[in-house]
Amino acid sequence: MKKRIVGIAMAAAISGTVAASVPAAAATSGRCSEGYVCLYYNSGHAGAKAKISGNDRDLAGRKFDSSGAGSGTAVKNHAASAEFVLRGCSPSSCYARVYVNSGYLGNYDQVGANSWRNLADTYNNNASVQVFMPL
Structure with a gap:
């Protein structure tokens, strides 16, 4: 009986370790609608959000239009995280890029x-969004 309890405890510890190694960015936040790229004012898909459908060569003029920190702030050069929701499409074949410069230029x-991530190369330095998907 004692061996069985130890075995169960070890299995639980191992499965807990495996579950903890899965990145939080692997799933959507539930805040972004189907078919949109959402940019968030804060890291961790937090704060106000801006919804973008399709490509946007220049984020100038867009504002974070939901409630939360950053609401009403210009999106250009103020986004800290991004999310892309497109059901039925794998992350390797469908993705969005957030670029440093307008016109889809520079680092991205x-x-x-169907995932989100904190921005690294474009953190608070973003000017355009481009969506890629198979024809």
């Missing part, structure tokens, strides 16, 4: 379909 961060 890529977010796969």
